[in-house]
Amino acid sequence: TGKLPNSKTGDGKPRLMLMGQRRSGKSSISSVVFHKLPPSETLYLETTTKIKKEAMHSFMDFQVWDFPGHLDYTGPEFDPENLFDEIGALIWVIDAQDEYLEAIHRLNRMIIYLQSSYPAINIEVFVHKVDGLSDDYRGDTFRDIIQRVQDELSDNNYENPPVSFYQTSIYDHSIFEAFSKVIQKLIPQLPTLEALLNSLCSNSRIEKAYLFDVLSKIYIATDTSPTDIGSYAICSDYIDVVIDVSEIYGWDRFMQIGSTTAGEVGLEETGNQDADSVITMDRKAHNYLYLKEINKYANPSTILNVLTVCSLRYLALICLMGEDSPAGRKPLIDHNVSVFQDALKQVFPR
Amino acid sequence: MASQYPKRLKQRKVLLMGKSGAGKSSMRSIVFSNYVATDVRRLGATIDVEHSNIKFMGNLTLNLWDCGGQDGFVENYLTHQREHVFGSVAIMIFVFDIESPEFQADVINYSNIIHALQEWSPTAKVFCLIHKMDLVQNQLRGRLFDERSQVIRDHSEVFGKTIEFFATSIWDQSLYRAWTQIIYHLIPNASEIERMLQNLAELIDARELVLYERTTCLVVAKVTRGLEKQNPFKDRFERLSSILKNHKQSMAKHTGVPAGSANFAELQIKTGRFMFFITQLTENTNLAVDLPPSEQMFNSARINIQLVRHKFEELDVGVKRLLPQPQS
Ligand SMILES: Nc1nc2c(ncn2[C@@H]2O[C@H](COP(=O)(O)OP(=O)(O)OP(=O)(O)O)[C@@H](O)[C@H]2O)c(=O)[nH]1
Ligand SMILES: Nc1nc2c(ncn2[C@@H]2O[C@H](COP(=O)(O)OP(=O)(O)O)[C@@H](O)[C@H]2O)c(=O)[nH]1
Ligand SMILES: [Mg+2]
DSSP: OOOOOOOSSSOSOOEEEEEESTTSSHHHHHHHHHHOOOGGGGGGOOOOOSOEEEEEESSSEEEEEEOOTTOOTTSTTSOHHHHSOSSEEEEEEEETTSOOHHHHHHHHHHHHHHHHHOTTSEEEEEEEOGGGSOHHHHHHHHHHHHHHHHHHHHHTTOOSOSEEEEEOOTTSTHHHHHHHHHHHTTOTTHHHHHHHHHHHHHHHTEEEEEEEETTTTEEEEEOSSOOOHHHHHHHHHHHHHHHHHHHHHOOOGGGSTTGGGGSOTTOOOOTTSOOEEEEEESGGGBEEEEEEEEEEEOOHHHHTOHHHHTTSEEEEEEEEEOTTOBGGGHHHHHHHHHHHHHHHHHHSOO | OGGGSOOOOEEEEEEEEESTTSSHHHHHHHHHSOOOGGGGGGOOOOOSEEEEEEEOSTTEEEEEEEEOOSHHHHHHHHTTTHHHHHTTOSEEEEEEETTOSOHHHHHHHHHHHHHHHHHHOTTOEEEEEEEOGGGSOHHHHHHHHHHHHHHHHHTOGGGGGTOEEEEOOTTSTHHHHHHHHHHHHHOTTHHHHHHHHHHHHHHHTOSEEEEEETTTOOEEEEEEOGGGGGOSOTTHHHHHHHHHHHHHHHHHHHHTSOGGGOOEEEEEEEOSSOEEEEEEEETTEEEEEEEOSOHHHHHHHHHHHHHHHHHHHHHHTTHHHHSOOOOO
């Protein structure tokens, strides 16, 4: 599914473009996902009046463009060369708690425009703010929106357009899960990553394995066994535990004068060594969760500064273990993971 | 060996009071019943008094009285039930809502309650929580807190000398900071536990040990050694409580077991800067261990903790036999 950068003028960084009606939640989404704004604080965001472009430096560099809701991007006042020139995705946000007919109509104009001029752009529709809807109503609304989009497009002779739909909310993990899927489509190496994860799972009796971008909590790949939102949530929460504890106890002791007199002489601390972690459960003492940081880049100036440790770029492998993974098997898993890590280095050479 | 510790049955009565809507039941549900902050919207007003018995360390049962704050109930506590409510109280926690439009009236109400407490439990300890601090702008918090505390202290009669104040919110770890202090005050053999932890820390050469209660994740005792005393994160104990509590909720959701029993046997984190693990120490406690980054120390620490575990159990044991099963 991945596409290679084809830019003429751009800088080769995939672009995620957030569009949709006013107050549909675009700025909230980008603040929560990329700036860790607590969801309740999005109430105070001001309406967006001009395109806000941000560069994200994560496991891969990409750009997020947040658009004001009221403008028509298919019109001549925008230079389309610039806008859709870069490979990437258009994320169209629809407020599921509001009237959505106008939004669908505008979305369809956009789809038709992109299909004829820029077929390489992925079109992703977020049916957003679903936290406010009851379970039944949520499903009905979702289906209704999909149906209306498809009907209107087929009236215009576009059958089966390549459009994906997601139910999202900033108050739970669904927005992260949706972003993960959007971004995965932009990673050319995805099939290779999935194959590697599949073989890791079968060799180590792992139920589900995710490769996470630690900073954004977006997962860039998982094995191809069925996914449910619950597994994503527990892994994402687990990253928080490891990061928080690492912040508390990973402070830089070398910065303190006289650290060598503290009775720990001879223990070399290497700030950039990959962390690993495991949780064993009460019952039958089987392994439950496993985490390994990988592919972490530290340059010398940041190693010494505690505050930037967490802003280094790295991925983490997180595995949900099956019931039959006794605690004693960790060395075997460690070994298989290091094999996986070597393979990964070939996929993402730096 | 067991006989050298006091084995008295400790049932400590704790009153939770304050105006209706102040946030008493919310904080109780979060600290003791595994609610998350967003769950408290489901709570209705408390009718009369809600009792809960919470088994804490082995020989400590917390007998918490959540006293509904509507005027009619308070009137009743102060008159017909005066002795029943205010008799043999170990701790009273009084909650003030920072957003309350009528602070003066709240203070008068407080003052009436203080008089009843002074009459029936003059040796009780009073903790005062200035609550819902999240609703106040950051820059204003400190000043507002100081002003309110001063007024309240002036109305605290005999308790004015020992009363302690905390700014709290259910949305951050400030709640854990306050409750850790409250619980610490109740643990009868805290110094005993601390002495044993100190010995253990020296034995395994740990940088830091943190003993916390399994259900509430509140810190019971801790020991910090050497360079770790310079750890810049002074709030790390309440942060740890809050991290572990969140993790418990998340595991409970995933495994489908009630949050009360979603316990891991062990959590390990190894990095180039430190090694860390959490393991169960006694029936009601977990121990978090912070070590230098050495596999060898890590392995020997785990073994040594296995070996000394029974000594800590003894702090619990004998008591278990004496203790009537607390109804829940
Ligand atoms: N913003 C904010 N709201 C809070 C906080 N704590 C509690 N609340 C809210 O305050 C309201 C009242 O909370 P309760 O815990 O039911 O109040 P109570 O003191 O038990 O009231 P009574 O049982 O009638 O005495 C609820 O809507 C809570 O969501 C807080 O820290 N911040
Ligand atoms: N209930 C709910 N409200 C949301 C969600 N996402 C955003 N909102 C609210 O929707 C309003 C508009 O969001 P904003 O991002 O400013 O919209 P924009 O005009 O498209 O940039 C804000 O009050 C947000 O708090 C969500 O997932 N659920
Ligand atoms: Mg109540």
